[in-house]
Amino acid sequence: QVQLVESGGGLVQAGGSLRLSCAASGIPFNIYTMAWYRRAPGKQRDLVASIASGITTNYADSVKGRFTISRDNAKNTMYLQMNSLKPEDTAVYYCNALYYKNNYWGQGTQVTVSS
Numbered sequence: 001q002v003q004l005v006e007s008g009g010g011l012v013q014a015g016g017s018l019r020l021s022c023a024a025s026g027i028p029f030n031i032y033t034m035a036w037y038r039r040a041p042g043k044q045r046d047l048v049a050s051i052a053s054g055i056t057t058n059y060a061d062s063v064k065g066r067f068t069i070s071r072d073n074a075k076n077t078m079y080l081q082m083n084s085l086k087p088e089d090t091a092v093y094y095c096n097a098l099y100y101k102n103n104y105w106g107q108g109t110q111v112t113v114s115s
Contacts, residue, residue: 002026002104004095009109012085016113020080022095022106029076032099036069036080038091038111045094049080062088085113 008020020036035050049069050058057069068081078095090113095106 002097004097004104004106006093006095006106006109009093009111011112011114014085014087014113014115016085017081017083018085018111020082020093020109020111022078022080024076024078024095024097027097027099027102027104029097030073032097032102034069034071034078035096035098036078037094037096038089039094039108040088040091043091048093051078082111085111087113087115089113 003025005023006020008018010018012018031053033050033052036048037045038048039045048060048063049067051069051071059067066084071078090111092108092110094108097104
């Protein structure tokens with residue numbers, strides 16, 4: 001029943017931009033902390049950015065100043081605006097929804113940044 005569906009990934013050149021979207025269904029979206037994670041080739045899955053049910057946001061140091069996380073509770077959708085992309089940003093990006101013991105993941109969307 002719970003679905004988190006990412007979209008917006010693709011292939012871009014270094015310095016370019018992408019906006020990822022995560023459309024959620026089957027959960028009371030407004031009370032969940034939402035987050036983007038990513039897994040680069042040969043690396044663990046790391047937190048990129050999170051946004052609480054309020055306005056509190058958190059970013060990995062590697063993306064601060066370049067990425068912006070946001071959410072539209074009326075649309076049950078979370079976004080990740082990615083600017084000034086670097087080859088090191090290449091990864092599968094995953095949407096996550098968390099509320100206490102309730103933890104859900106999307107299927108991931110590939111972002112590839114060419115040099």
